[in-house]
Amino acid sequence: MTKPFPFSAIVGQDDMKQAMVLTAVDPSIGGVLVFGDRGTGKSTAVRALAALLPPIRQVAGCPVNSARKADCPDWAEVEDTRLVNRPTPVVDLPLGVTEDRVTGALDIERALTRGEKAFQPGLLARANRGYLYIDEVNLLEDHIVDLLLDVAQSGENVVEREGMSIRHPARFVLVGSGNPEEGELRPQLLDRFGLSVDVTSPRDVDTRVEVVRRRDAYERDGKAFLRDWEAADADLRKAILAARKALVKIATPDAILRDCAALCIALGADGLRGELTLLKTARAQAAYEGATDVSRAHLRRVAPMALQHRLRRDPMDEAGSATRVMRVVTETLGPIQAAAE
Structure with a gap:
């Protein structure tokens, strides 16, 4: 098989x-x-x-x-x-x-x-x-x-x-x-x-062609295709294991905790699960990147996936959930070029 x-x-x-x-x-x-x-x-x-x-x-x-x-x-x-x-x-x-x-x-x-x-x-x-x-x-x-x-x-x-x-x-x-x-x-x-x-489905021709090319190669000769990608998967597995070991050593500044709370308040998220998830996800991102502490850059990177499904519906706002989260992130933490990451 x-x-x-x-x-x-x-x-x-x-x-x-x-x-x-x-x-x-x-x-x-x-x-x-x-x-x-x-x-x-x-x-x-x-x-x-x-x-x-x-x-x-x-x-x-x-x-x-x-x-x-x-x-x-x-x-x-x-x-x-x-x-x-x-x-x-x-x-x-x-x-x-x-x-x-x-x-x-x-x-x-x-x-x-x-x-x-x-x-x-x-x-x-x-x-x-x-x-x-x-x-x-x-x-x-x-x-x-x-x-x-x-x-x-x-x-x-x-x-x-x-x-x-x-x-x-x-x-x-x-x-x-x-x-x-x-x-x-x-x-x-x-x-x-x-x-x-x-x-979403890719919108550019080159990406769609590459998807079809790889899938076709996998179906035509699965063993050869798996061999070609074995090293890349092994490297990713090693990175996950290294991040797991580093996770307990990642420092979380108080300022980051305040940022998590401020973002969830600004978004109107109910309960405290949003802050906890945002913090854990940012910490995992920091560990995966090899950082020693959680920064605002990590919060920005993971905020949409951690918070977009916790938003209250706004019938007056037609923007997608991820777009709304990033807008609030910018309003709360400031523009990337102006923020002290």
Whole structure:
């Protein structure tokens, strides 16, 4: 089976790729929402991310990818406790999925054949310490949305049914993609995504030609194409690992905290999640760039993706959300040439 399209080979869509890399540097940022036209590489980028991410260290037989034997849930009855390196899980959550498939349920086969009551883990267990991907997230059924909101809030999946009481960790980066023409996302779920980016079809001939050329090469001879881009993906993976190590050492001046608060107030963002996400994203950007502290330049770079989906609607302003954010950034922090970065 051909591996996913290389992440480094994706043409353009810089904001989307940047957002995904930053969540790989700091998963606590809270996930990425990618909205845009059909055929703009949204799903391709998520699949490519799976091959790009560094492996995780986990207990071999643990169904929730625990890093230590002590963290394995009792109900799992883990026998193989070796620590092994495995690819970071990237789990698809399809539309129309049942609640049992998401959360887990009674293992019917074991109950019938052995007369034992056992738990069959669901998608949330598989996604722990990894990524949960939802294509067409705006079409997800309401009861599944409610379930995801609960788990995203607590970081734990709780199953109470068929006489079972099961708990297990469910901490994952939520990645959603969709076409805005097919419906809007519920505000409660929208707020759970740390970052949001819009993707559009390229408008110049050269870019579109390069997209077609690379995709055609991948489909004609996938192995050769993957070899050509293997080094670029490896370099990007090393950069992510280096940024992860540097993250805890990044200094955050008080002035940057005040800038985060001032921007969110000026934008009318509700709650404090905007400031926290903006700060984490700017810090991840600084670590990825090899800086020692967070600067206004980092805030400017990430503000649209961290804040545009947190804006209140303004029927009198026809500008796009990202444009409105950058306008407020300029008004609050001053023009780039005049600001002390």
